[in-house]
Amino acid sequence: MTIAPESRPLLPVATTPHYARGKRVAATCYWKCADQCAHPAPNVSANEYFRDVASRALSRRVMLGGMAVAAGAVVVGAEALGAEPAQAATLTGRGHGHGHGKGLSFGPIETQDRLVDDVVVPRGYEWSTIIRWGDPILPGGHAFDVTAQSEAQQKLQFGYNVDYLDILPEHPRDIRSMVETRRGRRGLLVTNHEYTNPDIMFDESYDEATKRAVQRAAHGMSVVEVVRRRTGDPWTYLRVAPKNRRVHMDTEFTIDGPVAGHDLMKTVEDPTGTTVRGTLNNCAGGTTPWGTVLSGEENWHGYFKVAGGDPRDARYGLSSSPTRYGWELDDPRFDTSNPGYENEHHRFGWVVEIDPYDPTAAPVKHTALGRFKHEGANVIVAPDKRVVAYMGDDEQFDYVYKFVSKNAMRNGHSHWARAHNKTLLSEGDLYVAKFTGDSPAAEIDGTGALPSDGAFDGTGEWLPLVVDGASAVPGMSVEEVLLFTRVAADTVGATKMDRPEDVEPNPFTGNVYVACTNNSSRGSSGREGATEPNPRNQNRDGHVVEIVEGDQTSTDFRWNLLLVAGDPSQNDSTYFSGFPADKVSPISCPDNVAFDQQGNLWISTDGQPSAIGRCDGIFRVTLTGRKRGNVEQFLSVPRSAEACGPLIDLRDEMVYVNVQHPGDDGSFAEPTSLFPDYLDAGERGPVGSWRGPRPSTVQVYKKRGRR
Secondary structure: OOOOHHHOOOOOOOOOOOEOOOOOEHHHHHHHHOOHHHOOOOOOOOOOOHHHHHOOOOOHHHHOOOOOOOOOOOOOHHHHHOOOHHHHHHHHOOOOOOOOOOOOOOOOOOOOEOOOOOOEOOOOEEEEEEEEOOOEOOOOOOOOOOOOOOHHHHOOEOOOOEEEEEEEEOOHHHEOOOOOEOOOOEEEEEEEEOOOOHHHHOOOOOOHHHHHHHHHHHOEEEEEEEEOOOOOOOOEEOOOOOOOEEEOOOOEEEEEOOOOOOHHHOOOOOOOOOEEEOOOOEEEEEEOOOOOEEEEEOOHHHHOEOOOOOHHHHOOOOEOOOOOOOHHHOOHHHEOOOOOOOOHHHHOOOEEEEOOOOOOOOOEEEHHHOOOOEOOOEEEEOOOOEEEEEEEEOOEEEOEEEEEEEEEOOOOOOHHHHHHHOOHHHOEEEEEEEEEEOOOHHHOOOEOOOOOOOOOEEEEEEEEEEEOOEEOOOOOOHHHHHHOHHHHHHHHOOOOEEOEEEEEEOOOOOOEEEEEOOEOOOOOOOOOOOEOOEOEOOEOOOEEEEEEOOOOOOOEEEEEEEEEOEOOOOOOOOEOOOOOHHHOOOEOOEEEEEEOOOOOEEEEEOOHHHHOOEOOEEEEEOOOHHHOOOEEEEEEOOOOOEEEEEEEEOOOOEEEEEEEOOOOOOOOOOOOOOOOOOOOOOOOEOOEOOOOOOOEEEEEEEOOOOO
16 A cells, blocks of 8 residues: 555654664664674785785776776766667666666655655655565464464564565566566565564564564575556556465475585585575575576674684674574574584575575585675576676675576576576586776775766786686685685785675676775774775775676776765765766665666665765666766655665666664664554554554555556
């Protein structure tokens, strides 16, 4: 249902929420990532400092091949890569689309104060929820009752905090690319459930063991069939449907790739090292051209208590202290000092692949893509038909990665072709990025001021970690490189980035966009200072990197900063590819990126309430022409919430977003958000008389009179 803003009750908010260091309310940092940014970043490697390599950079003209570089210079996709415009589809391995045009028509909304508890959309649009935490999706699932939660029921209901989102067509043959998908009147909604917050999920009647069991069941993923009357209309989910599925901590996964069966993957439960129960802290993801969904296991370190003493564990932030969730009190595998479970933590931190079209198929953990804190993985098909996946490691001072499959993709969606394509991520080459700038070191002073050439840019190379089935890292085997990928990347000298989260290729131009969310520790005592690809110390607002490759399988590239984020009215170090800063929507803490059918970039944010005092939201960014760098806000999410998994469909004039952790700064007894039901006190509705937030999937569509 859609509730008019004027009819929604005002919340009795007496105090400003407590924001943790760097971003988010304190509760979100605690439950989502175990206060990751409050602890020293685990990357203490002595990688070559950027300033040490800047003096050896070639001239700007040589590096960029004469590309125009004045302030506001434009990188025009395939043309900038040396291809004629008509060759763009061949270059990127995609068909259809041209990457230009205005796309969705809307007037940018005003930025919303961080205490606003509402989804705000442009004039002429309205929003409604598709599905919420606790909605039943499997036979036997009951209507959500906050006072009668159980592990058994949660396994039959939609999970908690939602992140990656896609709505796939009824048949995989209608998937053309990441954006060229024909969604009809039936579809499959696929989403992740990243983490839980027991402080706002349960009242005082629940014992701690039950709360922990429900939370384990609320993690994972959901697949839900959805229907609508016609394209452009809002979707309704089906409570019982053949492809509905819940993936949780008891779901069996297959482990594949070079590390499968290795001694460091074996446990008393799985002496073969080839199967594992569950997936943890699933953040962003990606949809493959063959119709499967990739999901990244991100802050899995906070769920395990380890024996301690292994520096490789410390590099991932693992600790011998009791965990915040306390699952080790119920399940011995979450305390790796228990005999037989010494390797359990090695079985998490991977990219997961699930086939939404086959609810009987075991999801797969792909070890060939490396183990770290995966934000997600997004694939594109190279000219030689090999699959290339881009990934970010979401931690301060960590890295950007690329995987190139050994085998080529087969066309079509026959059973034979899909079976082959589902093996493409099982074997291939893994690389990590090294960025080199072209400006004198003295011009990168940490303030964010542009260097004299008018842009932050340079060249880069993909440093090999595993190539042709062999380790490229001295002193490490293939299995060690993939199990301890951070250590391997430290060894070869990768560039430390400001929390690289979503990394996604534009399906029309092939250019790759890296959302660096923030890094408040850059330039602090003992930590690396500003570099040209990370030009601000105490970087609270983040930035977006644009990578230009001649071929997705090549090992060198050019790069530039598309935008250096922030509120221009508060911060004079912002940059928007030369577009006037006073004409953009303020944006901070870029997290997820996506593309529409016109090739426009869309960004969702996570951390604006802390950084610029505004609710998070989703934004469109023009990539070409005289408006390159123009940022326009389309949507704002409720207070304390994060905007996740943006999905834009110009065919239907619809936008989708996952609203994660609304009201995280409250408690069960005193909620600070009533999203999405906005019930008045005493009013009975879909959740009885309970007044509290429920993470949900939201759809935005054009107003078309009475529906």
